[in-house]
Amino acid sequence: MKSNSVNNQQKASKFGRMDSGAFSVGALKVDSNILRLLLIAVAIFLVMGLLRPHTFLTLRNFRSMSYQFPELGVLSVAMMLTMLTGGIDLSVVGTANLAGILAAKLMTTALPPGTGGSQVALVIMGAILIALGTGILCGLFNGFLVARVGIPPILATLGTMQLYTGIAMVITKGYAVLGYPEQFLFIGNGVVGIFPVPLILFAAVAVVFAIVLNKTAFGFQVFMLGTNATAARFSGINNTLVLLKTYLISGFLAGLAGIIVIARTNSAKADYGTSYVLQAVLVSILGGVNPSGGFGTVSGLVLAILSLQFLSSGFNMLRFSNFFKEFTWGFVLILVMVINYLSVTYQNRRRLARQKRMVAATDNLVDDE
Numbered sequence: 001m002k003s004n005s006v007n008n009q010q011k012a013s014k015f016g017r018m019d020s021g022a023f024s025v026g027a028l029k030v031d032s033n034i035l036r037l038l039l040i041a042v043a044i045f046l047v048m049g050l051l052r053p054h055t056f057l058t059l060r061n062f063r064s065m066s067y068q069f070p071e072l073g074v075l076s077v078a079m080m081l082t083m084l085t086g087g088i089d090l091s092v093v094g095t096a097n098l099a100g101i102l103a104a105k106l107m108t109t110a111l112p113p114g115t116g117g118s119q120v121a122l123v124i125m126g127a128i129l130i131a132l133g134t135g136i137l138c139g140l141f142n143g144f145l146v147a148r149v150g151i152p153p154i155l156a157t158l159g160t161m162q163l164y165t166g167i168a169m170v171i172t173k174g175y176a177v178l179g180y181p182e183q184f185l186f187i188g189n190g191v192v193g194i195f196p197v198p199l200i201l202f203a204a205v206a207v208v209f210a211i212v213l214n215k216t217a218f219g220f221q222v223f224m225l226g227t228n229a230t231a232a233r234f235s236g237i238n239n240t241l242v243l244l245k246t247y248l249i250s251g252f253l254a255g256l257a258g259i260i261v262i263a264r265t266n267s268a269k270a271d272y273g274t275s276y277v278l279q280a281v282l283v284s285i286l287g288g289v290n291p292s293g294g295f296g297t298v299s300g301l302v303l304a305i306l307s308l309q310f311l312s313s314g315f316n317m318l319r320f321s322n323f324f325k326e327f328t329w330g331f332v333l334i335l336v337m338v339i340n341y342l343s344v345t346y347q348n349r350r351r352l353a354r355q356k357r358m359v360a361a362t363d364n365l366v367d368d369e
Contacts, residue, residue, distance in 0.1 A: 033288040037303035044307050048314030055317050063196065067189070069309040070202035071096075071260045072276055072283070073302070077205055078253035079280040080301055084213075085246050086226045086293030087153030091142060092254040093276045094164035097269065099134040100258035101168050103127035104177040104268035111181060124184045132255040138164060139251015140244065147243035161277075168270035177268040188263030198260050205253065210298040222246060226293025275326065282333045283308055291337070 048056045055061060075092045082089040106127045111120060138160065145156035190197040213219035221242045224232040233239055262268045287304035289296030315325055 033300055034297070034303065037287065037300055037307065041303050041307040041310065044310045044314070048310055048317070052314065052317045056314060061313060065309050065313055066196045066199045067264060068313075069305055070196075070198035071257050071264070071273075072279055072308075073202040073305050074205055074253050074257040074260065075276055076280045076283040076287075076301055076305055077209055077298070078250040078257075080284045080287070080289050080296055080298075081209070081222070081246050081253075082153065082250050083284050083289050083291060084222050084226045084293055084296050085243060086229070087146060087243070087246075088157060088281070088291075089139075089142060089247065089250045089254075090154065090157040090277055091138065091161040091164055092250065092257070092280060093273050094161040094168070095135055095138040095251055095254035096258035096261060097272055098138065098164045098168045098258070099131040099255040100262040100268045100272075101171055101177055101270065102134050103131040103259065104180065104262050105171065106130055107180050107184065108177055120181050120183060124181060127184070128259060131259045132252060135251040135253070135255020135258065136248055137251070138254070139248040142251065143244040143247030146247060147240040165270055172268070172270050174270065177262075178266065180262070180266060185263055185266060188260055188265070198264065201256070201260060205256070206298050206302055213298065218242070218245065223294055226290070226295070228294075275329070278326075278329055278333070279308065282329055282336070285333065285340070286336050290340075 075096065078092050079089055104127075107123055110123045110126075142157055142160055145151045145160070146153050149156075151159075187197055187201075192200060213222065221232070221237050224235065224237055225239055225242050229239055258268075261272060265272075283301060283304045284296070285291060286307070287296065287301035289301070311328075312325065315328070
C-alpha cells in the first residue's frame with residue numbers, strides 16, 4: 001500500500017511539473033492567439049467599413065449588432081466550457097429553445113390581457129426561474145449521460161438536441177408562442193445608459209467565466225481534465241463531478257440565452273437559431289479553444305465572436321444569401337481547424353528537435369567528463 005501511495009504521489013508530482021511547463025508555454029500561446037484574433041477582427045472591420053461606409057460605420061449598425069450577438073455569445077461560452085473538458089454540447093440551442101418556450105407559455109397563460117401590478121413582476125420572475133431551471137435540468141441530463149453512462153459527448157448531446165427540440169415541438173405544435181409583457185421585453189430590447197441590456201448580460205457572463213476559469217479551483221480542474229483525464233484522476237480530481245458541473249453550467253447558460261432570445265424577438269419557436277450550433281463551435285475554435293480540451297480563453301472567444309458578427313453584418317449589407325453565409329461558416333471552421341492542426345504539429349516538431357539537441361548536448365558533456 002505504501003508503495004502504491006508513493007507511486008501515485010510521484011505521478012501527481014510529475015504531472016504537476018508537466019502542467020506547470022504546459023501553462024508557461026500556454027501563456028506565450030495565448031498572447032500570439034489573442035494578437036492574431038485582434039488583427040483578424042480589425043481587418044474584417046476595416047474591409048467591411050471600406051465596402052459599406054455609409055451603412056456599416058453607423059451608430060445604428062453598431063447598436064443593432066449589440067442586440068444581435070449576445071445570445072450567440074452566451075451559447076458560445078457554454079460550448080467553450082464543455083469543449084475545454086474534451087467534450088462538446090450540441091444541445092445548447094435545443095435547450096435554449098425549450099427553456100424559452102416554457103417561460104413563454106407561463107407568461108402567456110398566467111397573464112391575460114389587462115393584467116398589471118405586482119402580478120406581472122411575479123410571473124416574469126417565475127418565467128425566468130423556469131427557463132434557468134429547465135436549462136439546469138437539461139444540462140444535468142447531458143452530464144449524466146456523459147459522465148455516468150459513459151456515452152461520448154458528441155453522441156449524447158446530439159441525441160438530447162433532438163429530444164429537447166422534439167419536446168418543444170410537441171408543446172408548441174410547431175407554432176410560435178407570442179405576446180409577452182413590456183417589462184419582460186426590456187431584457188432583450190432595453191437600454192441601460194447607452195448600453196443595450198443583452199450586451200450587458202453577455203459582458204457579465206464573459207467576465208464571470210473568465211474569473212472562474214482563471215482564478216478558481218473548478219477552472220483549474222476543467223483545464224486539467226481536458227489536458228489529461230487519467231492524470232487528473234491521479235491528482236485527486238473527481239472527473240465525474242467536474243463533468244456534471246460543466247454540463248450543468250452549460251445548460252444554465254443555454255437557459256439564459258433562451259430568455260434573451262424570446263425577449264428580443266417577442267416570440268418563442270422550437271426551431272429558432274438552428275445555425276447557432278455550428279456558429280458556437282466556430283466561435284470557440286476560432287477563439288483558440290482546443291477541440292481535444294485543455295486550452296482556451298474567454299478573451300479569445302470574445303474577439304472571435306466580434307469578428308464573426310462584423311462578417312455577418314457586412315454580408316447582410318452586401319446582400320449575400322443565407323446559403324452563402326452557411327457555406328462561409330463551414331469553410332472557415334474547416335480552415336481554422338486545419339491551420340490549428342498544422343500549427344500544433346509544427347510546434348511539436350520544433351519541441352522534439354529541441355529536446356533531441358538538449359539530450360545530445362548532455363551526452364557530449366558526460367562523454368567529456
